[in-house]
Amino acid sequence: MIYIHVPFCRSFCTYCDFYSEIASDIRMGLYAEALCREISERSSEITDDIPTLYIGGGTPSVLPLSVLQRILDTLPQQRWTEFTLEANPEDLCEKGLPYLEGLRRLGVDRLSMGIQSFDDGILRWMNRRHNAERAVRAYNLAREAGFRNISIDLIFGISHLTDALWEGTLQKAVSLAPDHISCYQLSVEGESSLAGMVAEGRYREAGEEQCLRQYDRLCQVLSEAGYVHYEISNFALPGREAVHNSAYWHRVPYVGFGPGAHSFDGKKRRWNTSSLSSRSFSEEILxxxxxxxxxxxxxxxxxxxxxxxxxxxxxxxxxxxxxxxxxxxxxxxxxxxxxxxxxxxxxxxxxxxx
Ligand code: SF4
Incomplete structure (x- = not known):
């Protein structure tokens, strides 16, 4: 199992404190150079127990096809049981069908789309780049390009996400029939803008009751729509459970490349430093x-x-x-x-x- 971290975004979301920087051609070039070197040097760590590839971020869909091709050419194996790429809906709309078809040609067979909400007000508050209409357009384009396995991410438990707004997002999600839905409760992360808003009294966290109500409704709506609730935050149509993520939960070894990526060899965990210019890492023997x-x-x-x-x-x-x-x-x-x-x-x- 291989994870590749792409530490670039086009803008930063209110709730996020992942290591990421604004994408530019120069920085993406430097990244690709360093990443390919790291893959070559650590290729002996790659095992083929479960041959999955997951490119996450950050926002992997900011990378041009040529950069993705270069990364794939460096990997010793090319046949994947599952090859997921995380994608931002706005990137998919801007780059359109040629980009999506290019991803398919590279072997990507599963898209994980960061939709988060189908309400424009909530999306603006999150500082997402897309609106609801663009999210639907991106989803439809991905289907048109031939993607048969699409996951979407949603977020609940935002204090001004009313039950009616949440219901609207759930109904819209179900109407699109994605193969997989990952759904997380909003949390206030250390270095995020949201943490600053909380500290300044500009945001008050949603109460436990609201979060529980929205989670219960999520479970109910998705169960009625035929989704299997196979992990606390993950739902899949039968047979569409994520192979790569499921292996994490069963402690299958994986190797992670790129700034901030984690690896696990069954006995120790490794964390790459979150920096494009550093090649250092820390390790912990369990x-x-x-x-x-x-x-x-x-x-x-x-x-x-x-x-x-x-x-x-x-x-x-x-x-x-x-x-x-x-x-x-x-x-x-x-x-x-x-x-x-x-x-x-x-x-x-x-x-x-x-
Ligand atoms: S949530 Fe994703 S797109 Fe938004 S800032 Fe974080 S990594 Fe970037």
Whole structure:
């Protein structure tokens, strides 16, 4: 599994504090140079257990096809079980069908589109570049170009996102019938503009009740539309679960290239420095305790849950018993999982277990 990080955006979103810089031809050229060197030097770390490629960001769709081609030419393997590229709707509208068809020729078979909302007011507040109409246009163009596997991202839990606005976004999403929907509750991240707005009293976070209501409605609408809720924040039409992301939750090793990218080889985690000019990185060798905690946290995010033997050997029987009694855990054959109606409070349930 390979992850490639593209640290460029055309503008910065209100809620985001990812490492990213404004895209320019010069900086993208430098990036491609350094990235290809890194891939060549670390190619022995690439395994073919699950041959997926995920190009994320930042905004990978700011990269011209020629730069993407150059990156792909440096990778030792070219046949992917799944090849995802994250795309900004406005880029897809501006670059149009030729760009989308070019992506298909490069082998991209899954697009992850950062739509976030179908309400123009909410999109403006987020400082997204697209509006609702352009989001739909980008989606339709991608279908026209032949993409059969499209995921869209949505965000709820914004204090001025009323239930009516949220319903509108959900209904619009379902009417487009994307293969996959990732949906996150807005969170205030350290270095984001939003954190500044909170500190200055210009934004008040949405209450727990509103967030829970919007999450419940999300689960209901998507379930009625035939989506499988296979991870706390992820829904897929049957058979369209993300192969790459699912492997993260099951702690499959992956190698990450590019500034700020993470890697995991089964025993240690590595973080590249978030800088175009630095090639340094940090590493952490996981202790048995780290592995125990990670396994519990990641597995219980999924509807597949965790093996009963593992939970019995690694958690307090008293806590497991009490979570079962209160309905926060259910046993299905030889596995335990958090039921969907408790997904929203899964952090608390997992905290009790670890
Ligand atoms: S959310 Fe995506 S597009 Fe927006 S600033 Fe962050 S990385 Fe860039």
């Amino acid at each position: 202790t048995p305790e780290d592995e125990r905690v990670e396994t519990i946290m990641l597995s219980l995010r999924t509807s597949r849950g965790i093996g009963a033997d593992f939970l019995h050997e690694n958690c307090s029987p008293r806590v497991v018993e009490s979570l079962l009694d209160e309905g926060s855990l259910v046993r299905v054959e030889d596995r335990y999982r958090i039921p969907e109606n408790r997904f929203f409070v899964s952090d608390e349930i997992i905290r009790e277990l670890i």
